[in-house]
Amino acid sequence: MNLNEQPARFTAPGEVRLVRTLPGPLERVWDFLTDPAKRARWFAGGPMEPRVGGKVELAFHHKKIAPGETPPEQYKAVHESGFTMPATILRWEPPRVLSYTFDEDSDVTFELTPQGERVLLVLTHRSRGVDLPAVPGYASGWHSHLDLLLALLEGTPPPAFWANHLRLKEFYNAQFAAATDTPPPSV
Numbered sequence: 001m002n003l004n005e006q007p008a009r010f011t012a013p014g015e016v017r018l019v020r021t022l023p024g025p026l027e028r029v030w031d032f033l034t035d036p037a038k039r040a041r042w043f044a045g046g047p048m049e050p051r052v053g054g055k056v057e058l059a060f061h062h063k064k065i066a067p068g069e070t071p072p073e074q075y076k077a078v079h080e081s082g083f084t085m086p087a088t089i090l091r092w093e094p095p096r097v098l099s100y101t102f103d104e105d106s107d108v109t110f111e112l113t114p115q116g117e118r119v120l121l122v123l124t125h126r127s128r129g130v131d132l133p134a135v136p137g138y139a140s141g142w143h144s145h146l147d148l149l150l151a152l153l154e155g156t157p158p159p160a161f162w163a164n165h166l167r168l169k170e171f172y173n174a175q176f177a178a179a180t181d182t183p184p185p186s187v
Contacts, residue, residue: 008139008172010179014106014127016139020146023153024119026112030095032149033110040064042148046084056087056100065148066161075162105129106138121146136176140168 008018022029032038036045036059046059061082062071071079090107091099099109106127113120123146125138144165151158 007175008143010135010139010176011124012126013180014129014135016125016135016142018121018123018139018142018146020121020123020150021115022119022121022150024114024117026095026114026119029112029119029121029153030098032153033098033112034094042152043145044085049089050092050094052089052092054089054092056089058085058087060085062161069160069162071162072166079162106134108142136172137169139172139176140165143168143172 006019008016011017032042034048034050036047039045040059040061042065044058044060046057048054048056059082060078062075062079063082066079069079085103087100087102089098089100091097091109096112097109099107102108102125106125106129109122109124109126111122111124113122123142125135125142127135127138144161147164148158148161
């Protein structure tokens with residue numbers, strides 16, 4: 001399992017944080033967060049209005065980021081047909097901070113800090129509701145997608161998305177259960 005520096009941490013109830021050091025420069029990483037074509041290569045495409053209150057349409061097409069892979073049964077429909085998720089920009093501070101709503105009850109914040117020729121990325125996903133069982137899924141999902149982003153920025157072959165995601169989901173379910181003293185959800 002590639003944990004690239006450190007695994008995600010459950011930093012508060014309903015909150016997960018991932019920290020990565022990525023190849024820069026800062027503007028290049030910002031483009032991969034905000035440009036729909038670049039974002040589609042590692043996460044989800046779709047238009048983004050570049051302003052606070054701007055609308056975002058996250059267009060997930062896992063078949064494009066994991067071509068030739070057979071998804072797990074539970075993700076087959078999503079993999080083949082894709083889906084879209086509306087979002088609203090909460091913070092727009094180019095090229096350092098981007099935050100938007102995610103799903104119906106959470107938000108995600110990307111904070112970028114230059115570190116010489118590299119860029120420190122801090123991704124924080126917060127649940128605004130009480131859907132705590134979803135938090136390990138956010139951890140494994142973001143970790144899997146950030147592994148793709150790192151490979152793109154480094155120009156290296158990407159890991160097998162679905163195999164990586166399943167390993168990470170099992171890992172984070174166990175970590176979350178240990179951190180919250182709850183039984184792990186089934187994978």
